[in-house]
Amino acid sequence: MAQMKFMCDAERCIECNGCVTACKNANDVEWGIQRRRVVTLDDGEPSEVSISVACMHCDDAPCMAVCPTDCFYKTDDGIVLHDKDLCIGCGYCLYACPFGAPQFPKQNAFGERGKMDKCTFCAGGPAESKEEEYEKYGANRIAEGKLPLCAEMCSTKALLAGDAQTVADIFRQRVVKRGHADGGWSGNQRRERERTRAGADLNQADSLAYDATRRG
Amino acid sequence: MSLCRNGPNVGASVALALLLLLTALFASPALAQVETEREAAAAVGAVTPDTWRQVRSGEVGPNFRDSRADSTYNLINASGESWRQLRNRWVSPFGLIAVGGMAGVILLFYLIIGRKDLSEPRTGRKLLRWPLVVRSIHWTVASLFIVLALTGLNLLYGKFVFRSLFGDAVWASMISGSKLLHNYLGPLFGILLVVLLARVLKHNWLDRTDLAWFKQGGGLVGKGHPDAGFANGGEKLWFWLLATAGLVVVASGLVMDFPNYGQSRDTMQWANIIHSVGALGLTAVALGHIYIGTIGSEGSLEGMTTGYVDETWAKEHHNLWYEEAKDQAVPEDQLTGDKPVSGDSSETASRPG
Numbered sequence: 001m002a003q004m005k006f007m008c009d010a011e012r013c014i015e016c017n018g019c020v021t022a023c024k025n026a027n028d029v030e031w032g033i034q035r036r037r038v039v040t041l042d043d044g045e046p047s048e049v050s051i052s053v054a055c056m057h058c059d060d061a062p063c064m065a066v067c068p069t070d071c072f073y074k075t076d077d078g079i080v081l082h083d084k085d086l087c088i089g090c091g092y093c094l095y096a097c098p099f100g101a102p103q104f105p106k107q108n109a110f111g112e113r114g115k116m117d118k119c120t121f122c123a124g125g126p127a128e129s130k131e132e133e134y135e136k137y138g139a140n141r142i143a144e145g146k147l148p149l150c151a152e153m154c155s156t157k158a159l160l161a162g163d164a165q166t167v168a169d170i171f172r173q174r175v176v177k178r179g180h181a182d183g184g185w186s187g188n189q190r191r192e193r194e195r196t197r198a199g200a201d202l203n204q205a206d207s208l209a210y211d212a213t214r215r216g
Numbered sequence: 217m218s219l220c221r222n223g224p225n226v227g228a229s230v231a232l233a234l235l236l237l238l239t240a241l242f243a244s245p246a247l248a249q250v251e252t253e254r255e256a257a258a259a260v261g262a263v264t265p266d267t268w269r270q271v272r273s274g275e276v277g278p279n280f281r282d283s284r285a286d287s288t289y290n291l292i293n294a295s296g297e298s299w300r301q302l303r304n305r306w307v308s309p310f311g312l313i314a315v316g317g318m319a320g321v322i323l324l325f326y327l328i329i330g331r332k333d334l335s336e337p338r339t340g341r342k343l344l345r346w347p348l349v350v351r352s353i354h355w356t357v358a359s360l361f362i363v364l365a366l367t368g369l370n371l372l373y374g375k376f377v378f379r380s381l382f383g384d385a386v387w388a389s390m391i392s393g394s395k396l397l398h399n400y401l402g403p404l405f406g407i408l409l410v411v412l413l414a415r416v417l418k419h420n421w422l423d424r425t426d427l428a429w430f431k432q433g434g435g436l437v438g439k440g441h442p443d444a445g446f447a448n449g450g451e452k453l454w455f456w457l458l459a460t461a462g463l464v465v466v467a468s469g470l471v472m473d474f475p476n477y478g479q480s481r482d483t484m485q486w487a488n489i490i491h492s493v494g495a496l497g498l499t500a501v502a503l504g505h506i507y508i509g510t511i512g513s514e515g516s517l518e519g520m521t522t523g524y525v526d527e528t529w530a531k532e533h534h535n536l537w538y539e540e541a542k543d544q545a546v547p548e549d550q551l552t553g554d555k556p557v558s559g560d561s562s563e564t565a566s567r568p569g
Contacts, residue, residue, distance in 0.1 A: 017283050039291045040281040041267060048279075049267065053291065062300045069391045070375040086388050088395040090371070091475065095485045096296045100289035111476025112399070 002163040003078040004121055006151065007171055008052045012158035015040055015050035019150035019159050023054070026122065026149035027138025033103045035119040036150055052150070052159050054119035055080060055101035063093035063102065077142070079121040084136050089113035121161070122148040288480060299485040307489065308372060311496035315369070318500040322507045332513040334528050341545040342524035343538070351523055353412045360405040365499045367394035372492065399473050406466035413459050419447040420455040425536065446537040454505050457498065465494040524551060
């Protein structure tokens, strides 16, 4: 079975908040709640880096461990879901969660929490009908064979979602290529041709400063 | 050619091509290579192990941004794991040991040693011990305490028992009912506890008699009774436990009950640990209080139900108070209501000093 994971490549995230918007739209998330957030470290400094965070569907999920009603469960794909019929809004999952994923609607007096809402990896949740599922948890794209919309729509492919093994392989490949003289452009057909022509000198081939006149 | 294939932006593409051509003419290839390397070095070096160490520590710098509008969160809630471990590995098991152990000890005590009976027959003459107002507040606080203890225990341990026992439908209403009762009755309990503590404070100032009382173990076992005034050492200890730990439990409960005052996640984690440790401890001690007040010793419960105690009971359990108040003893058949003689006077008479 697949083990579904998110992975945000901090080197690529450009803090466009497209994932936040995509998620909110795909899941019709309640007003005041955004299941995904983009955190920027050292904003405005040369070392600035951004990362998109939501529920990371932990293997050993702290929310599951502390929930007084035991409303969480893990699907066969390793996705952590919860039953809103059992949730009592105690907030313990929020205390325990490393990523600040659980959020609570706050329409009640004295800040009394409503039923917890969090990222479902676009896998919906327990419900009698499709309509009810959408109403409570949002889209179930996984059932349709699609990956979470946030990752699907990420413009720089910083946010990856899918089987842990596949995601890890992609990221490993990126790490190996990153900072390499070859840049992030390997696999590009035009460049591969240039590269062959330029021989071993990759910088010669790596002409972002593309010179049309030199082309034969 | 390939640049022009893009259609509408032909002009822009040509301009770009010209620009690139100029750049290529003026910049020597060697220099371009240095530039590229420098750029690569600057671009790639952003995320250092130090960055992640800082994230892991939960520390938030001045240039930390979160796209959630009112978020006060850091990137990684490191204290969450500590809270989880404290709660699940320490508070839960040891709370169960404390409460369950106390219940077990009391049961054994009752089975082996049994009830503390009055050693002499009742005289039939009664002394007013608790006026109606104290009794009412006491039983309200007591009922609330029991409800809060049961719902609290359900919140901590219920999922291990009732979910599999009753199924999801029953469990859902059971646990949401527990949370509602706990959260709504908690503040009421807090207010009434303060009222009760204030009302009986005058009986509970510690003095030398209590030291001797504790040295003799309160006369729990055997025939003897150490000296005691209106309240004995044990009662005073229970009073001061409620006046300290009890109020801390109430305060920490309020911190979690009203999350709308901007208190942080970390504050609520600590409030939860303090609340559960205190509440479990008080529940364990309350079992002792309930035992002694009901089946544990003959003649005690009627003081809190009817308000009156028998002379014999007063003599044995609170001899110093008895000496002060024995003039006000009333024969049983003359008791008509709460204030047959002088209302609160027996309390006044017993005031220390």
